Amino acid sequence: MGTALAELGRVHFVGVGGVGMSAVARVMVARGVVVSGSDAKDLPVMRDLARLGARIAVGYDARNLVDAETVVAGSAIRPENPELVEARARGLRVLHRSEALAAAMAGSRVLAVAGTHGKTTTTSMAAWMLRGAGLDPSFAIGANIPALGVNAAHGATDIFVAEADESDASFLNYRPLVEVITNVEADHLDHYGTAEAVHAAFDEFAGLLPSEGLLVACGDDAGARGVAERRRAALGGRPRVLLYGTSADADVRLLLEPSGPSLEWEGGKVPLPLSVPGTHNALNAAGAFAAVVVGLGAQPEAAAASLATFSGAARRFEFKGEARGVRVYDDYAHHPTEVRAALEAARGVAGEGRVHVLFQPHLFSRTREFAGQFAAALSAADTVRVLDIYPAREDPIPGVTSQLVTDGLPAGSYAPSAPQAVAELAALAVPGDIVLTVGAGDVTALGPLLLEALEGPGGRGESDNGA
Template sequence: MTTSIAPLETLGRVHFIGIGGVGMSAVARIMVARGVPVSGSDAKDLPVMQDLAAAGARIAVGYDAANLGDAQTVVAGSAIRADNPELVAARSGGLAVLHRSEGLASTMAGHRVVTVAGTHGKSTTTSMVAVLLKEAGLDPSFAIGANVPALGVNAAHGSSDIFVAEADESDGSFLNYQPLISVVTNVEADHLDHYGTPEAVFASFDAFAALLPVDGVLLACADDPGALALAQRTAAKESTRVLTYGTSPEADIRLHDGGPGDVSVGVGNDVHRLDLKVPGRHNALNAAAAFAVALELGVAPAAAAAALGHFTGASRRFELKGQGRGVRVYDDYAHHPTEVRAALSAARSVAAGHKVHVLFQPHLFSRTREFAGEFASALGAADTALVLDIYPAREDPIPGVTSSLISDRLSNGRLVTGAEAVDAMAAVAEEGDVVITVGAGDVTAYGPAIVEALGG
């Protein structure tokens, strides 16, 4: 999906279809801040749309060709269907239609771009990089696929020439960027509805690494087999500088993770302790990646380590929703077996000997079909695992593919309806336990309800 980048000043008046989405609103927010006339619409009236309207964007609720107004460029994401009336009108009217990633690429032009890619951990790592650089005084522009409490928003126009962005591989659109520094947290088979085969996923990351210029650098996680293999393939070409981070003694940025309160990174003979506010080995690795980015951009190691202490998490990434009866309730966006394992590992460390109960909602019929066994295995790490019906998102049902493909494999759980879920979780959790709602769909709404049922 590679493309030439249209300079921001050539786009004219820009209309966003689906402007309420976290990724779309990020691009719109930056364009508004840079003086671009912006309009947008979405099916629902979401809080971020009110923020954009207050900043000067023209916002409509519901899709209608009339919403285009006098727009000269239209931005739409992969989730927008081809028969959307605004998209149909834009194409028939000969307007320039950009993918969300192409709109984001236009806002990056002229910047030193840091992109963060990987099958898991993109939002958290991008958030860590943005918080670290901002605390270190570099004031980057950033666009992240999640709201970040420490930043107050998911996107902003900064005063420096640094731009930090999450690079989404799900539809191949991460090939539309021109990075100077690229982080790859991990590479696994996912999004097979788009790629078809695991080999096609791996090939797309090779193409992503190849986007780096001669003075660029690939930062890859040595603890992940897929990312390490990518690093080795890229280094063999001898056209791109490659650095690794992780717990391996051979890693260029070495991570020591002794558990909560005992995390440090080593570069050469120097070791720097990190004051991390977020639990889990995966977050320690994400922090090592952010630390490595900061060093590449000239931040002193001690300053980088101190700045990471200001990161308190990203929305829906092991986010505390509240507590009641001594039970803490978290929410996590995990929607791949590896992510579910990481979320439950973090929950287990926080529970400190007490039980962990998970309410899981599979995301997409195709992903459930491909990974049902792996999801069941990952959910086996919980003391209780309750499974909701599949959240279809952009997909139509696939015959024979239901959540039972997962729940029937569980010895520690069962399939539940939405009506049963809250009461079932409140009934099983005891003082000191951790409850975590997991998935990329509307399962996030159950956390507050569980807190309320617990009397929180």
């Protein structure tokens, strides 16, 4: 099933600046494929690809295809895009991004990480641990990983680690040997329609494993555990199913001890020297460890020890800087469960300090479905400001605004403008506090502005002696 990499010929990526698209393009360039690409904006990753030998254009134009034989596009690219129109008019092969990644992974031992939350960090940890254990995997991840230096690479071994995106069910295009399912919750209902359809898609994903494969699922999450139990019931012991988490029946058990977290499994016990905060990250590490050690044979002590130098993925509780004693972090959280986890991590880091959150809802459909849950999650912060909805790929839905979220929060939580929100939070923050920008949209750009505001005369971040 699928298309072999050698069959693709010259490949053109529509929307090559996207983090997921650029990851596939980077791997293909490294494997000798002639690559071109375009995007609406001139993004830094495009210049990286150009330096590697790809032909890159800014702006969409049918002429960008030139001699392309295969065109790759993601779900965010609209059918009327002039390059897609030209590709179809010329009868070129048109692949979804996931199909192109599947072609790049063909012939490898594939570790695919899926889940409603945590898959980017878990994928990154798996690639990092494999490297730490002396194995050099290829990988493609949906975020830049500062510790790895890139979001994708062609490795020296036959192992390929990939983040498997469930948002449009495109993760069903992969053929993994090992799978990690971090959790399963209702999300992306604009595509699936119902929570039941989301769970069914993960069941189908688990069903992709060969008889010699391994399914690694989080026993602490009801959705992931459900997938694992249904696979066990349907197939017995083939493929193997393994649970990780804090529960007593976990095959790889996370122990949260006063001396620090550790992992216990049939092969022994190892400390887990995490440098990223939050119980959710300890669970992510447990899942990655189970996959690379049990599923791919990595040396356990070396794999676990490598996490001491893992600094996290971009936009996953990423430290942006400190000004006048106030620390600013940025997190990609765009589902209520993710927002709760980000705030839990922030509380752990802030200690006695306060937590101030600048939240940008992502997608009208998601805001409509989860507005009350977002408000409940955000209520854990000391101060909240909510920006207008970031539409991404969606058109507005009548009656769906950020007010659906702020209706469940204290008066004044709605921020009519980003500059106003930045100014208000900078004025409220004092030394020891944390300010957290949250959301999958362009709210990430406000971190540097918060630092500037904190350093300015409007910020209260200075110490009592004015230093």
